[in-house]
Amino acid sequence: MVNQQQSQANKKLALKLVWVIAGALVFAFALVPLYDVICSVTGLNGKTSNTATTATAQKVDTSREVTVQFVSSVMSGLGWNFYPKQNSVTVHPGQVTSVMFEAKNITNEVVVGQAIPSVTPGIASAHLKKIECFCFTRQSLKPGEMKELPLRFFVSTDLPPEVHELTLSYSFFPVSE
Amino acid sequence: MSTTTVAHHDEHQEHPTGIMRWLTTTNHKDIGTMYLTFSLVMFLVGGCMILGIRAELFKPGLQLMNPEFFNQLIGVHALIMIFAALMPAATGFANWMLPLQLGAPDMALPRLNNWGFWILPPSAVLLTLPFTLALFGIGDGALATGWTFYPPLSIQGGLGVDFAIFAIHLLGISSVLGSINIIVTIFNMRAPGMTLMKMPLFAWGWLITAFLLIATIPVLAGAVTMLLTDRHFGTHFFNAAGGGDPIMFQHLFWFFGHPEVYILLLPVWGFIPQILQTFSRKPMYGYKAQVYSLWGIGALSVVVWAHHFFAAGMPVPALLYFMYSTMAISLPLAVLFYCWIRTMWKGSMSFETPMLFTVGWIILFGIGGLTGLVLADVAADAQYHNSYFVVAHFHYTLFAGGIMGIMAGVYYWLPKMTGHMYNEKLGKLHFWLTAISFNVTFIPQFFVGLAGMPRRIPDYALQFAEFNMISSIGAFVLGLSQLLLVYNIISCVRGGQKATDRVWEGAVGLEWTLPSPPPYHSFTEQPVVK
Numbered sequence: 001m002v003n004q005q006q007s008q009a010n011k012k013l014a015l016k017l018v019w020v021i022a023g024a025l026v027f028a029f030a031l032v033p034l035y036d037v038i039c040s041v042t043g044l045n046g047k048t049s050n051t052a053t054t055a056t057a058q059k060v061d062t063s064r065e066v067t068v069q070f071v072s073s074v075m076s077g078l079g080w081n082f083y084p085k086q087n088s089v090t091v092h093p094g095q096v097t098s099v100m101f102e103a104k105n106i107t108n109e110v111v112v113g114q115a116i117p118s119v120t121p122g123i124a125s126a127h128l129k130k131i132e133c134f135c136f137t138r139q140s141l142k143p144g145e146m147k148e149l150p151l152r153f154f155v156s157t158d159l160p161p162e163v164h165e166l167t168l169s170y171s172f173f174p175v176s177e
Numbered sequence: 178m179s180t181t182t183v184a185h186h187d188e189h190q191e192h193p194t195g196i197m198r199w200l201t202t203t204n205h206k207d208i209g210t211m212y213l214t215f216s217l218v219m220f221l222v223g224g225c226m227i228l229g230i231r232a233e234l235f236k237p238g239l240q241l242m243n244p245e246f247f248n249q250l251i252g253v254h255a256l257i258m259i260f261a262a263l264m265p266a267a268t269g270f271a272n273w274m275l276p277l278q279l280g281a282p283d284m285a286l287p288r289l290n291n292w293g294f295w296i297l298p299p300s301a302v303l304l305t306l307p308f309t310l311a312l313f314g315i316g317d318g319a320l321a322t323g324w325t326f327y328p329p330l331s332i333q334g335g336l337g338v339d340f341a342i343f344a345i346h347l348l349g350i351s352s353v354l355g356s357i358n359i360i361v362t363i364f365n366m367r368a369p370g371m372t373l374m375k376m377p378l379f380a381w382g383w384l385i386t387a388f389l390l391i392a393t394i395p396v397l398a399g400a401v402t403m404l405l406t407d408r409h410f411g412t413h414f415f416n417a418a419g420g421g422d423p424i425m426f427q428h429l430f431w432f433f434g435h436p437e438v439y440i441l442l443l444p445v446w447g448f449i450p451q452i453l454q455t456f457s458r459k460p461m462y463g464y465k466a467q468v469y470s471l472w473g474i475g476a477l478s479v480v481v482w483a484h485h486f487f488a489a490g491m492p493v494p495a496l497l498y499f500m501y502s503t504m505a506i507s508l509p510l511a512v513l514f515y516c517w518i519r520t521m522w523k524g525s526m527s528f529e530t531p532m533l534f535t536v537g538w539i540i541l542f543g544i545g546g547l548t549g550l551v552l553a554d555v556a557a558d559a560q561y562h563n564s565y566f567v568v569a570h571f572h573y574t575l576f577a578g579g580i581m582g583i584m585a586g587v588y589y590w591l592p593k594m595t596g597h598m599y600n601e602k603l604g605k606l607h608f609w610l611t612a613i614s615f616n617v618t619f620i621p622q623f624f625v626g627l628a629g630m631p632r633r634i635p636d637y638a639l640q641f642a643e644f645n646m647i648s649s650i651g652a653f654v655l656g657l658s659q660l661l662l663v664y665n666i667i668s669c670v671r672g673g674q675k676a677t678d679r680v681w682e683g684a685v686g687l688e689w690t691l692p693s694p695p696p697y698h699s700f701t702e703q704p705v706v707k
Binding site: 024027171 | 366392395398490492
């Protein structure tokens, strides 16, 4: 019914379509690094850096005041209490500030956790610069141990003028070894 | 002696009997029949699941099931209806009708076609097996995340998630194989003289669908594979503790998920105008405009995905982009609606069952489209998001716009496929029961949604009680009236008044030049189209 020539042409076109499908599959996995790049370039999604800033100290802009609020949460599976020692601080852009968080292991085992930061509103996330943070490394707590976790940061002076308040949220995740 | 052996051998090749005929067949009509039968069975299975849900929601409080089982039912209901009922129905029509409409002897890649179908039943088993396993104390039941597999819930879920992931893989392979076959058939197998712009609109609808499928199904397959490695092999694509991002899953999923909506609808938009022109007894209005609109919708459908999660948090420029691009889809769709109505305008119309379903389809699908425009509005979506308003909206598009369209196609082509007329009285009764009970089911859901009832929750506040009761009653009538469809199809297959070749007075197209039912091998000599 279907002659030889026709059948050859069909196979050729089908093979080309298989390449399209393979391309789409590669594209799906390529979206992962692409997504990260877009988020970190634009600060979309409140993604903020998990490494120390390389920015040098800036001149303090005393004409502006910004309120930085702290939010903490512990993901399920991590038997810790974790909270900021102050709910918010008011700072001038460029002013280096230190705050403390506190974590306590309430289980009977050594537990390792990793804090993941997120900033709201998203456009401010690129302007929150961390000099020192407990989120740069994993934290390990012995049974019943309480630890003070330091954070040193400043808000850069080029923070968009419409932002008067920003929220820095930390979620502590369990890390299985 | 040798000739008789050869002849016997040939016959054996063509018609193995019993189950082997169906297992080994490469005939497009056999495979189309299997797709359509499978679709009907799964439609009933998925329907029973949602009747369980509506029974639970009949009254506030928990009566029949625990919340986990409720969650499993909604997720599997959606996956079955989308992947095992609607998509195979459209593929079944493609297999049956495309070669007949294009004047081709068969599909281009018959053996691939056989594989494409036979992957489906195992994947349906994979989807539903965890329910049975749970009865024997293995695992905690099927996928309980809803059909969207959102992490972190899907990373924490039980073995039902793994089963669903593998089912998605198989279903994806099946539809991708089907799509390759359809594209090759349309490009290479058309009758001499049939240019692309002379093709029946159904072929156009399916061609765009097939391209969308091969572009987006691999993205879904990739996303659920990442989910699988996150669950079992220590990767962190979506796990925030390891630097991954659960929101990224939503982007990947809906990059597939939104085109999927049009994958379900484009084949229907293809054959609906053919039904309209048949029963209006005048040529279809705006063939070219419809072809370009179909392409326009297909292209727009891959750039609007994030409107499914406006509430997940996005910068304002992104919200605006996704809002405006989503609303832009209504423009080519408005062209289609105009062409459909214009096709009927001043036509010599008659209202046999397929036409009833088609006209009802235009009205109900119109409501689905307009409520979608409301949801596309970022400001309004903040309230409607995740409410029963959304549930009602997508059932107007996918039950009315998808399944009722498929039913119109079933009644339209059933006499051609079986050679017998179906029972017209029962068909009309089926239409009216379906259309009325569908509205009784889903109009109340618009209201409870506007009032703030969230979807996917097994219990609700007391003020929603009356509307939910009405909705449940409608759902049971809707479910039971589908038995009429089953009865009508079975009795039509078994016998009835002989159908003529052309079946319908106003029918146009190559499929109507063949006898009803068409011979096992048709168009071995390709017809020439002038």
